[in-house]
Amino acid sequence: MKLYYAPAACSQAPHIVAREAGLDIELAKVEFPSKSVEGGSLYDVNPKGAVPTLKLDDGDVLTENAVILQYLADLARQSELALPEAxxxxxxxxxxxxxxxxxxxxxxxxxxxxxxxxxxxxxxxxxxxxxxxxxxxxxxxxxxxxxxxxxxxxxxxxxxxxxxxxxxxxxxxxxxxxxxxxxxxxxxxxxxxxxxxxxx
Ligand SMILES: N[C@@H](CCC(=O)N[C@@H](CS)C(=O)NCC(=O)O)C(=O)O
The missing domain is CATH 1.20.1050.10 (Glutathione S-transferase Yfyf (Class Pi); Chain A, domain 2)
Known part of the structure; x- marks a missing residue:
């Protein structure tokens, strides 16, 4: 999994959650305002051009903080971060x-x-x-x-x-x-x- 983030941006939330959960996550720092990242552009990965952007190991890309956070919490089902079932x-x-x-x-x-x-x-x-x-x-x-x-x-x-x-x-x-x-x-x-x- 790769998290596209910018320092102190709202992408800090999934960054914290990944570390709290001990998830194996790679970080890709996005430069603002150019939105360049790893020799390319954030837009190549996420047409909305926003962080957080989460690239999954199978190539799928998830966007929207509230959704990414739930995704990570679901991966951390055994931890304190687990979402209440119902x-x-x-x-x-x-x-x-x-x-x-x-x-x-x-x-x-x-x-x-x-x-x-x-x-x-x-x-x-x-x-x-x-x-x-x-x-x-x-x-x-x-x-x-x-x-x-x-x-x-x-x-x-x-x-x-x-x-x-x-x-x-x-x-x-x-x-x-x-x-x-x-x-x-x-x-x-x-x-x-x-x-x-x-x-x-
Ligand atoms: N709807 C998005 C918004 C995310 C967002 O506002 N990200 C900001 C950083 S905190 C950003 O990347 N802004 C750049 C832009 O939208 O041009 C979400 O909830 O994840």
Whole structure:
């Protein structure tokens, strides 16, 4: 399996999950904004030109973070990362996954665009702040989103919440989230991921 990633991008979530699960994964670093990779282009592998992109050993290519994360969790069925088989727990996890993908991850969208006017960026930060209020209230003392069990949700939320540093949002306004980020960061697999991405 090969994971196309960019340092500190949302591809950090499957990168963390692969390491947490001890999966054998090869990394291909994509240069942004050129999207060049291994002498070619990310578009050669994924016409959407986005990371994460996961190339499976049989040549199939999977895209979309929320799907790649579920795929990896299914490969790690024997581990803490296993998805609940059925019942409300499964749908609760999917509900969170959708929230992280569509509200948190994509909530940052306008902040990445240099053409976004300053007032719109300010409104975006405010809207994100409301999502952070909600997330902080739900996590409480956690230690993780689902309580005791570290899951794909934490890998994804961790990657995305760290963008607050890039976009001038002071995470200290949410002490519960700041503490949560520290807990996730302390996990050996997360440290290994950050090292591999050249971030520490
Ligand atoms: N819908 C995709 C979006 C992934 C995404 O936003 N990736 C960003 C990095 S965090 C990216 O590659 N952006 C480059 C682009 O879309 O041009 C998913 O959920 O995986």
């Amino acid at each position: 019942g409300i727990e499964r749908y609760r996890l999917l509900e969170w996954l959708n929230f992280i993908a569509t509200e948190l991850h994509k909530g940052f969208g306008p902040l990445w665009n240099p053409a976004t006017p300053a007032e719109y960026k300010a409104a975006t930060r405010e809207a994100l702040g409301k999502k952070f209020d909600y997330l902080q209230g739900e996590i409480g003392d956690g230690p993780y989103i689902l309580g005791d069990r570290f899951s794909i949700l934490d890998a994804y939320a961790f990657a995305v919440l760290n963008w607050t540093r890039i976009h001038d949002i002071d995470i200290a306004r949410w002490p519960g989230l700041a503490a949560y980020l520290q807990r996730v960061a302390a996990r050996p697999a997360v440290q290994a991921t950050l090292r591999a991405e050249g971030l520490i």
